[in-house]
Amino acid sequence: MKVNLFFIVALLYSVGMNAQQPAAKHLPIIDVHVHAMKMNPAFAADMCPWFLSDMPGGDPNQPPPAFINTDCAMPLKAARSDKEFQDSLVATMKRLNMTIIASGDGGIIRNWQKAAPAGRVIPSIGISSSNEMTVVAFTDSLSAGFYKVMGEVAPQYAGLSPADTSLDAYFAAAEKLNIPVGIHMGTGGNGSININNPKYRASLGNPFLLEDLLARHPKLKVWVMHAGYPMVNEMIALMGANAYVYVDIAGMIWSYPLAEVNDYIRRLVQAGFGERILYGTDLMVWPKLLETSIGVIENANYLSFDQKRDILFNNAVRFFRLDEAQYK
Ligand SMILES: [Zn+2]
Secondary structure (H helix, E strand, O other), X not given: OHHHHHHHHHHHHHHHHHHHOOOOOOOOEEEEEEEEOOOOOOOOOOEOOOHHHOOOOOOOOOOOOOOOOOOOOOOEOOOOOHHHHHHHHHHHHHHOOEEEEEEXXXXXXXXXXXXXXXXXXXXXXXXXXXXXXXHHHHHHHHHOOOOOEEEEEOHHHHOOOOOOHHHHHHHXXXXXXXXXXXXXXXXXXXXXXXXXXXXXXXXXXXXXXXXXXXXXXXXXXEEEEHHHOOOHHHHHHHHHHOOOOEEEOOOHHHHOOHHHHHHHHHHHHHHHHHHHEEOOOOEOOOOOHHHHHHHHHHOOOOOOHHHHHHHHHHHHHHHOOOOHHHHO
């Protein structure tokens, strides 16, 4: 009885002590690949991470394959409203001491900026075809100062190479204004062409397609989104020949089979590029995807503590020329 009382008193005392001390700050994380979009409950389905572990054969005379899978123990819930998503995003950003680079709906990005701590939402402007915006309008948008990054540039879905000359003037503007550029290369899911992207071509995700673009714009700072998955050999060759190219691991980190994801990241690190990998989620409609994806890096037993810190924070500070002190 006496012992129990002692424990209870000790417990209460320690709880009281903890309540008086502010919780230790989480080491900072920069997520370079977030999509700001309006929530649409009619289209936003729940999702099982690493759903591309099963790619059944099917038949062109049958309905196309399901893009995502919801049959698992813990599917991630899609947010039902903009407010629900924003509240969850901002709470996670505060808890994990996060900064995000967000592209997409300008109104949503502005709302996030108001709700998140100052400077923690960095706006990015995406353009994937010259039909979307004139070069003058694009240059004006960058010059106005709101947008600090260009991305996601995803010409692959439109059947274009990133080196297509129709995009060249946009890259020239980014180069002149010192704006880093993120280009989608590689991943498209299972049956992307059959489901909803008839112009998508796997071959247009080949990292080598960037070489002409880089040669034309030697001061352009490019990162390859999705790390050119699954073309790791080409990715390594491109990064070897072009010293300023980085990659992010967004999207692939939670969609392809987990062992495959880890093999891919391990291969890039093993090849010597641990300081040129950026953490990214490809966050869209599932708030808990942040924890799911960050967990892959946190739990990667093939990475040292320092390598994890490089991927989660240090590499992005260097690539985006950020003032480190502001993000700690
Ligand atoms: Zn992408």
